[in-house]
Amino acid sequence: MQTLSSKDTCTDALILKQLTSKVWNNDPVLFQESRMTLSSDRERIVLIRYIEHYSPGSGQWVEYAYSVPVCEFTQWIMANGELKIEDSEGRPGV
Numbered sequence: 001m002q003t004l005s006s007k008d009t010c011t012d013a014l015i016l017k018q019l020t021s022k023v024w025n026n027d028p029v030l031f032q033e034s035r036m037t038l039s040s041d042r043e044r045i046v047l048i049r050y051i052e053h054y055s056p057g058s059g060q061w062v063e064y065a066y067s068v069p070v071c072e073f074t075q076w077i078m079a080n081g082e083l084k085i086e087d088s089e090g091r092p093g094v
C-alpha cells in the first residue's frame with residue numbers, strides 16, 4: 001500500500017464537494033471537502049477527503065487520500081461505465 005501526502009499531489013484539483021456547517025453559535029465549525037487530483041508524477045488518480053473541526057480555541061483536521069493508477073482507472077471506466085456513441089452526422093450509435 002502506497003501512502004500519499006499533500007506534497008505528492010498536483011496543486012490543481014477538481015473539488016467534488018464542499019460542506020461547511022455550524023449548528024449553534026458556540027459550536028465548532030465543521031468543514032468537509034472531497035476533491036480529485038493527479039499524483040505529482042501524473043501516474044495515479046487521487047481522491048482526497050478532508051475534514052476539519054474548527055473553533056477559536058482549537059482546531060483538528062484529518063485528510064484521507066485514496067489512489068489508483070490512471071491506466072487501471074481508465075480500464076475500469078471502459079469496462080463498467082455507460083457507453084454513448086455519436087457519429088459525425090449526429091446519429092446516435094448502436
